[in-house]
Amino acid sequence: MDLFTAPLKLSPEAPIDLHMHTTYSDGRWTADQLIDYLVQEGFALVAVTDHDRVDTINTVRQLAASKGLRVLVGVEMSTTWRNHSAHVLCYGFDPETTLLREVIADVKGRQREQAWEVYETLQRRGYSFPRAAELLAASGGEPRQLRDNAFLLIEHGYAPDWPRALEILREAGQRSIHAELAVTVDAVHRSGGVALIAHPGRKERGFTFYDPTLLDEVRAEVPLDGIEVYHPYHSPETIESYLAYVNKHDLLLSTGSDSHGHVGRMPIKYRAELSRRLLERLGVQVG
Known part of the structure; x- marks a missing residue:
């Protein structure tokens, strides 16, 4: 109860x-x-x-x-x-x-790795984010998830809105990372x-x-x-x-x-x- x-x-x-x-x-x-x-x-x-x-x-x-x-x-x-x-x-x-905590932690870890890889790819392609530390202060000054990189693109004038930011991120290698349904349901039941x-x-x-x-x-x-x-x-x-x-x-x-x-x-x-x-x-x- x-x-x-x-x-x-x-x-x-x-x-x-x-x-x-x-x-x-x-x-x-x-x-x-x-x-x-x-x-x-x-x-x-x-x-x-x-x-x-x-x-x-x-x-x-x-x-x-x-x-x-x-x-x-x-x-x-x-x-x-x-x-x-x-x-x-x-x-x-x-x-x-x-056990969902473990499932979520695994997904967040993989998302953080990808967010950083996409961030580095954007920089190599000429995108500059001088205000990153300020804009992402709540995330420790660095991108940890998709929305962080999208926010940087919009705030630095590279994208007018969220759809265009997502388009740029996909071109830089952004892919969806989620838990597997079976793993999630098993964790819930257990x-x-x-x-x-x-x-x-x-x-x-x-x-x-x-x-x-x-x-x-x-x-x-x-x-x-x-x-x-x-x-x-x-x-x-x-x-x-x-x-x-x-x-x-x-x-x-x-x-x-x-x-x-x-x-x-x-x-x-x-x-x-x-x-x-x-x-x-x-x-x-x-x-």
Whole structure:
């Protein structure tokens, strides 16, 4: 039973949101701002799932608890499977001891090595970054990840915006580095948690659309616990298809806004009843 959520019993109509981000990853509002908004709006239970961050989970949860809001343990892991992108929502593990820390540390190490290699390649190609130490002070004065090099390109006038900066970085050898889906799910399960594919119906560039056929293929190799059925980018038809799929295969389902703090991606009040099985798996009673 989880310290921050036990004992907790929700009514079927209680408003929840199990997928949100803060400035600890790529969100546009701080944890304070997000929690204040959720408290003001009367949410009963939420999960803050910053990308590839487990070190900030209890900080966020303690902040929320001080304001009377319950927050589940959660993280959105960026992974790959057979060269497909696969974002995974993970819940219910102990953030202090989870094996996900090792998975994240390995990925961050490889990303840092590549960021430095790309930085050196840019310099050899004539790009000069005299303000690097100042602009990257929070990172120790040197690039540690893709966004650092992109920031340097933009701030030194080599790129007008993020898309052009990414184009320059790819030309300099930048490639995506993520954890393997199977390794991530195994770490979650060995840490006592569950893993669900996030926004499987998202069709934008850079995302993989997981239709039932592809879900069958990935689940044949990786023991996923479920999928995020309710998401702002899922059409009513897509939601119905996923509902049929989770019912057919006895899977868990989650409900999330994927909010980053701007208009159009604000938190959404989903009924707790929709994610009853997931919540009860995590020790939260519904009804």
